[in-house]
């Protein structure tokens with residue numbers, strides 16, 4: 001119950017899941033109620049673990065700047081239970097920190113803001129996506145989520161690894177394992193969930209492919225492998241390290257593309273506005289052009305809005321030793337080594353004073369109120385900020401603009417709720433429910 005920190009505890013009669021049981025219907029409304037009842041700092045059991053939940057963004061800088069608060073314990077746990085890197089946590093903490101820092105540096109150098117290599121991969125993404133889309137000349141009905149998932153997964157895998165890796169069978173194994181990610185996170189063994197086989201096959205395939213095509217895979221992947229070698233990571237953990245990259249790179253990005261498409265299609269005025277913006281700014285739909293894309297401010301706002309509503313933005317940190325946080329408002333938080341906290345950042349994103357109609361998708365919200373973007377951090381905090389964030393946003397822009405300029409979409413229909421217990425951007429509860437008819441645009445604007 002964390003008596004030592006003196007903050008209230010949210011009691012729940014639900015074993016193991018505790019208060020987090022209520023998150024299955026969305027964390028925001030539930031946390032908003034708790035804030036009314038208990039204030040912006042309180043303790044709650046999340047999947048068997050007591051956590052201190054912080055729902056006031058003015059306290060986040062004190063947390064994210066404290067060097068004794070780390071994401072590493074969670075990463076090590078996920079490496080073991082999620083990615084099957086069973087001996088990764090036996091590496092000394094110095095080595096783990098070194099691996100983490102080197103992989104971040106590597107991705108930042110390749111995909112950081114304004115890096116020429118980011119522009120190059122963006123251009124390659126446009127070309128590869130057009131090839132993978134292979135748009136039919138006659139209207140063809142598709143289930144949007146599985147259709148997009150297949151195209152975007154194979155596009156991303158081909159860009160970072162190379163051709164012929166992401167076969168249909170490989171992706172089926174990956175999806176079967178990923179569908180159980182929340183249950184793995186909750187501590188259920190992969191064997192019980194029957195995803196040990198699919199996960200092993202995915203990892204074996206990744207290992208064999210990378211060994212055979214080492215010279216041809218992207219620099220990010222080459223460096224990720226060599227960082228493991230230099231730091232004495234065992235093969236089983238090296239495989240888990242690869243899988244964690246594939247997961248981080250594909251899942252959230254693909255789902256952000258999906259929900260952006262769904263929200264824009266469900267709002268014809270929004271679709272039309274962004275279509276006009278893209279058609280008037282992008283002169284050649286077969287090339288990446290940063291300057292032109294930067295003019296598409298409504299598209300940028302729509303993507304932010306997708307991340308606002310379709311992601312339970314929150315960040316976990318653990319105390320690596322006993323510490324006391326002194327917040328600017330005079331409050332303190334006493335933490336013992338091993339205590340975990342959650343910065344529940346999306347509570348701020350649903351504050352009705354700043355976000356009018358916060359539970360509605362408003363594609364132009366961030367154009368109307370550009371100041372909101374300053375505090376909007378769906379990619380995490382401080383030194384654990386997502387290193388793929390610039391590529392992720394560019395990729396979603398590429399997908400939406402490529403579809404708008406090259407495809408003709410009709411009969412968009414069906415709906416699905418968010419699966420709120422997803423780790424990351426929500427998957428749709430019913431992935432088959434949303435359908436559309438798609439064909440190649442006659443006069444592609446090139």
Ligand code: HEM
Pocket residue numbers: 071100103104107111245248249250252253256311315316378379380381383384385386387388389391392393425
């Ligand atoms: C919309 C898409 C994406 C979202 C919402 C997202 C979000 C995040 C978040 C929230 C974190 C953890 C930060 C924290 O806890 O403070 C993270 C970590 C990470 N992301 Fe992303 N991400 C996305 C796309 C990508 C892409 C495209 C890549 C790679 C090309 C990537 C690579 C990574 C990696 C490697 C980490 C772990 C960083 C570390 O080890 O410290 N992500 N991401």
